[in-house]
Amino acid sequence: MTIRQDLLDTLAQVGKALGNGHRLALLERLAQGEAAVETLAETAGLTVGNASAHLQHLRRAGLVTARRAGKQMIYRLTDQRTVTLLSLMRDVAETNLAEMERLVSRLFADDNPDGALEAISRGELLSGLRHGSVALLDVRPEDEFESGHLPDAINIPLEQLEAMLDELPKDREIVAYCRGPYCVLSHEAVKKLRALGYQVRRFDEGFPEWKAAGLPVQ
Template structure:
């Protein structure tokens, strides 16, 4: 006979699978679009063997699925609600863990004299897109952009930013975004563009959160 303990033990499998920083990094990358174990290993700075082991934990917990494409295994999220779950984890940690607050403030300092790290919320971004007052800059790698992106976004990977400035408008505010709230790509892009005289801010979320909210993507 099934007991309440059995139910909670099964539920705990999800918590155990999420109990690794490396697995959370893998999930953040998979949330951009399906990816091979080699790509995921590179993103999370893991060996292919270690990445495969972490991915098996995520599969057993029902968080990712895998399909074979030739000799490669491609991984994808099983459910967009996983992005929401990770967002809730982040909010709880930032609210209740002093260490989390300290780490975030060190990685993304708020006391920035030129305001380069000022962020725009989802609602503000929607309003700016509807009015035509903003232009979107996606600074993720090209393969992630091709897997899905916000409508009308221009893709300029961070490493190509200075060589593709002609692609950026000067008559509108630019909103840069990348993989999510802890992705450093958009922060770096904003800082560089501010120094070049562009009016630019970053989106305080990323592509996965936008998609999980049911908003339009291309």
């Protein structure tokens, strides 16, 4: 009984490490690719000191590992199955917590006033790619794109979008994607492009979920 309880207590360390929104934000960024603590802090809206403290919790739980590169500490996910774990947490929460549904509806409040901004599912996106009817737009920062992206995606970070419209095809529907289901970068890109007359939707997942599903990446 003691060993069994010890096992459960050890397992609970993972749950405790995940029990903080800032740490989930850090994991979301690391799901895009490895990054220095300074980059992680900026992405998560934390000071470097606070980000380092949260990363140590994640490291003790075996969720991230680190290496030194000169004066920088570079972190990465220990196991890509963490992306699947986060997806399961999200699914359970959205299914069983009314507050999650309310918050998601607020996050994308203007998505479906007339259905025009409705997100595209993985199945629809795969079909569009097979038929050559869609073009992929990755609106993440360049360093995240270089760590991995969907096949043949065009990388235009959100803040550069209006200056790089010539890069976008005009003969196909554009599908914008970013870090994951709660990432608003692609949502903002869709709004901007639709206002300019482009046919565009956002992918309802992101690069990590696509990769975790075993689909091709570059």
